[in-house]
Amino acid sequence: MEAFFISTSVVALAEIGDKTQLLAFLLAAKFRKPIPVILGIFVATLANHGLASAIGAWATDYISPDTARWVLGISFLAMALWVLVPDTIDQEEATIGKYNAFISTLIVFFLAEMGDKTQVATVILAAKYTPIVAVIAGTTLGMMIANVPAVCLSDQIIQRVSVRLMNKLVAAIFAILGILTLVGIDTFFTV
Template identity: 50%
Template structure:
């Protein structure tokens, strides 16, 4: 349950203001069809985060077991600092050809999430909770949906209500706190 709750919270907070959330806003404004966009985000996230959690699980099983707890702890702290840097949507990441709202969202979201903060976080969550792979994927997917569904449904109204700076600071603090807690567990063991 710890893997699920941490995965959900960390991804939900770190996704706010992220380029994939900006992509969700752009797609919602372009298509005005929220249901296919939401399904596209859902399936793209499951595929992307399952791959990322598997990579984290695989890496944690390598002969790096002595160093892995330190790598994961430092990575969480680094991600916490990375979240403080706001994302901007690159023009070349916007979909070029129109395949309809579902396929366009599925492809664009999967590709935009590659190497993104939330994907990297999912890799490290997969490594940290190596025995809870499914809960990491379910949690990170739920976190993505919690952050992106309101963006699709309410668009720019959400951006006027939620102060991005505060949310980035909270997300950053969560990642750093987990990293520091991991360091404390390593040192006190």
């Protein structure tokens, strides 16, 4: 449950102001068909984060626990800094093509997520937490929590959400995860 909760929370917050969320706004404005866009985001995220989680879990099989702790701790701290850098959409990522809303969203969102902050976070989370199914479900839900409102309420959200504040909150969460990992605390919900 911990893997699911942390994965959902971290990715939902990290996605606010992320380039893929900006892309969700763009897709919603272009197609004006929220359901196919939302389904495209869901399928793209599930595939992308499934791959990212598999890589994270695979890496833990080949790295000693002590080395993994240091790599993960430093990775969380690096993510804390990276989240503070504002995202923009490249012109190539914004090109949607001639396909329908679902296919266009699926392709463009999957490609835009490659190497994105939330994908890297998913690799890190899958390396730290098991089972990876909980990480995949959590990160996918986190993406949907951030992007479904972006698609459905794009005009209203842009005016009310402080991306800067959310980025600072996410950076703090990643920093805490990094510090706890480096000092060897593996869980947040120990009793």
